[in-house]
Amino acid sequence: QQQVKQSPQSLIVQKGGISIINCAYENTAFDYFPWYQQFPGKGPALLIAIRPDVSEKKEGRFTISFNKSAKQFSLHIMDSQPGDSATYFCAATYWGSYGKLTFGQGTILTVHP
């Protein structure tokens, strides 16, 4: 019940294309869903986050879509660039859990020039 399932494991996109990464959860107590971006040898960095009271959040080229009834959320990267090549993690947590994050397994994104 604590799992967050992420797909695909890897993704190859051409420059300018749209990258889409999907996550699903089961624990309805989750109320905060951040996405992290990680470059090789570095710690994950917070990219964008959403709460279940909104269905979409956009920051620049990055958009989170949230479907509360389906318990699914996704990250869309518009106009993907080679510099976006990294590993992306979805995560979930809930108020009262002391900020403990449950992570998806990660998606390795490669954007070809």
Add this chain to the structure above:
Amino acid sequence: SQTIHQWPATLVQPVGSPLSLECTVEGTSNPNLYWYRQAAGRGLQLLFYSVGIGQISSEVPQNLSASRPQDRQFILSSKKLLLSDSGFYLCAWSQYGSLNTEAFFGQGTRLTVV
């Protein structure tokens, strides 16, 4: 602004040797602190978290322990390393009482047990 420091960046240790990884946070007080481990090609697994000095909670049984001797210092230790302890260890913090509960990560320590 808040910063998190984690060291060393890389470490190669023989099986059976002790381990001490240190993490400090600057620019905030009473943070929640975490140790995560990332196995190769896999997600992040929470090992320990702390909500205050001397308060440590373990999420998974293992060969490791954690301590928080000061408000903004978090230490990951082992008395005798196993081969299976190899991995990428990440320290993180979040703001105590924050509604957003977002965590901020250090740069990680690559531990190889040989």
